[in-house]
Amino acid sequence: MLYVKFIIEENEKFNDFKKLYNHLVAVRKPDFDFEDEVPEFDWNNMNEKEMEEALKKIDLASDKDALELKRYKNVIPEYANSFFKKYFQIDNDKLGNFGVQELLSIFNYLEFGFEVDLNNLEIVNNSNGIIEFSTGNFPFGGLERFFITLKAFSLIPTQCFDGFSVNDIKWETDFEYDFVELKKETEVYIKKQKC
Incomplete structure (x- = not known):
């Protein structure tokens, strides 16, 4: 079982993160279907203006980018969005002529690219939490x-x-960190997982 331990800086933001976490758990269920389907319309009893509005709704329901943005706005609060913007600005500066990272790419990663099953999210004590996940493939x-997503919600990954391997996470800036491998803890943890 993979895990990330973190410090909870603000309980309200942890509660906001739980909304995102629940969305990500739901998206990973085999029978999951996005609720943004084309609504049913009573075409026979609609006037011209209502038909125009219905056609706009149908267009919107088929626009994957618009639907992704709607989901993003539903689970990503403005303070987290601002944090992501700062992260991507730094990342884009590093990329230079190679391209521009888009804000929605992190959401696409969370929904589809982060190929893990989210198994558990809990508060360990008043200021610490853990998220546990599993994956059947590497890389995942x-x-x-x-980590950047956690930090956007004022949840600071520490291990x-x-x-x-088990690693302590040492943050150098808001967006850069180093791993410090904990060899003894790794041995103990791997043995425990095999039991």
């Missing part, structure tokens, strides 16, 4: 953008098991 989308 990596942890960097997931993780990435599938290979």
